[in-house]
Amino acid sequence: MGDKKQNSDVDFITALAELLRTNDLTEIEVMREFGKDDVLNVRVARQMQAAAIVAAAPVAVAAAPAATAAPAAAPAASDDPAQLAGAVNSPMVGTAYLSAEPGVDAFVKVGDSVKEGQTLLIIEAMKTMNQIPAPKSGKVTRILVDDGAPVEFGDPLIILE
Numbered sequence: 764m765g766d767k768k769q770n771s772d773v774d775f776i777t778a779l780a781e782l783l784r785t786n787d788l789t790e791i792e793v794m795r796e797f798g799k800d801d802v803l804n805v806r807v808a809r810q811m812q813a814a815a816i817v818a819a820a821p822v823a824v825a826a827a828p829a830a831t832a833a834p835a836a837a838p839a840a841s842d843d844p845a846q847l848a849g850a851v852n853s854p855m856v857g858t859a860y861l862s863a864e865p866g867v868d869a870f871v872k873v874g875d876s877v878k879e880g881q882t883l884l885i886i887e888a889m890k891t892m893n894q895i896p897a898p899k900s901g902k903v904t905r906i907l908v909d910d911g912a913p914v915e916f917g918d919p920l921i922i923l924e
Contacts, residue, residue, distance in 0.1 A: 779791050779793070788808065789808060790806075790808040791805065791806070791808075792804075792805070792806040792889075793805050804889055804890070805889070806888060806889040806891060808854065808855050847919070847922055848924075849901065849904070849922050849923045849924050850907075850919040850920075850921075850922055851883060851895065851897070851898060851919070851920050851921045851922070851923060852917050852918060852919050852920065853886060853895075853914040853915065853916060853917060853918045853919075853920055854886075854893075854895070854916070855886055855888050855893065855916055856888060856913075856914065856915055856916050857886040857887050857888035857889075857893070857913070857914060858886065858887045858888075858911060858912070858913055858914070859884055859885070859886050859908045859909075859910070859911070859912050859913075859914045859920060860884060860885045860886070860887065860892075860910055860911065861884050861906070861908075861909075861910040862910065863885070869884075869910075870882050870883055870884055870885075871883055871884075871903050871906070871921070872903065872906075873903055873904065873905065873906055874902065874903065875902070875903045876900075876901070876902050876903075877897045877900065877901060877902075877903060877923065878897065878900045879896075879897055879898065879899050879900045880896045880897060881896060881897045882894045882895065882896055882897075883895050883896065883897055883903075883920070883921050884908070884920060884921070886914060895920065897923060898923075899923060901923035901924050902923065902924050903921060903922070903923060904922045904923070904924050905921065905922040906920075906921050907919050907920055907921060907922065908920050908921075
């Protein structure tokens, strides 16, 4: 019986590794909760590669690639926030929260100066609160999400200059 369970575990791990490779993911977290209702929680994430980041410090959770097509002296012609230099993009799908809990001051406000690594907001994904750190030091010029708003992978969250 033990060999059969071990083989199914190996097959499951092999399938997860294949899922990582084929979907360009960098992390899969599987948690099983035993009890009245057997629950299997799965969280997947894709992180930006440090080599692909231009003019931004590598950050383990979230790093926004800087826009390279537009000249440095002129901002992007469109109002699309994803095209703006300094955009901090969502590293995952979830719900964005601007403060640690309801009724508490936001982590940052427009005009605040932040240091690299400082928490900008949190994204809840699969009942896990993920702090989104500043990829670089700078000034918060725009907050592009509302508290409690759903976000998709790659959505611009905040503009740092």
